[in-house]
Amino acid sequence: MAEQKKQVPLRLSAKLYAEIAAWAEDDFRSVNGQIEYLLTECVRQRKKNGKYVPEKLDEPPDLDIS
Secondary structure, eight states, rough: OOOOOOOOOOOOOHHHHHHHHHHHHHHOOHHHHHHHHHHHHHHHHHHHSSSSSSSTSSOOOSOOOO
């Protein structure tokens, strides 16, 4: 039996959504698929080296996407 996926409500700024949508289009994915892919890659990275992608989680990256 296929594993059921959880639904998670997610709020994003319009600018962040547009960036993810453009990236998803470049990768031939849906926005939802792109978000799932990115989260999966972050989890893999964490499992691989015991760290999240950013070195300091309490310091947001300097991105103009909010």
